[in-house]
Amino acid sequence: MKMHLTTAAAGLLLLAGVGAAAAQDVIIQPEQETVIREYVxxxxxxxxxVPGVELSVGSTLPDTVELHEVPNVKYRYVVVDNQTVIVDPGTRKIVEVLQ
Structure with a gap:
């Protein structure tokens, strides 16, 4: 019985971790992406x-990088190495690299 409880507890912790990781994924709604693309x-x-920063989703931009506002949208943008990146201003993490 003790082994079953330990296994169940481990399973719950694993599921909680997966849920937390999924909650960190940012999905920009298609309408917002259209507004952002047109504005940019x-x-x-x-x-x-920005030396030393990989331009990929999840990378964090340093505080020295000025983020630019898109009206009526939560996210900000900046152009790094000729690529427009969308950034969450609260975490400064890249949420999308526009192609």
Whole structure:
């Protein structure tokens, strides 16, 4: 009986961890992505260099990088190495790299 409880407890902890990881995934709604793409196209920025940062979802941009607002959208954007990246301003994590 004790072994079954230990196994069940371990399973619950594993599921809790998976749930927490899934909660960190950011999904930009298609409507928001359209608004962001149109705004970025109309408001182009000069590209900057950020040494040591990989431009991929989940990477964190340093505080020295200025994030630019998109009206009525939670996220911010910046152009790094000629790629537009969408950033969560609270965590400064890249949530999408626009192609």
């Amino acid at each position: 196209h109309k408001q182009p920025l000069a590209s900057i260099k």
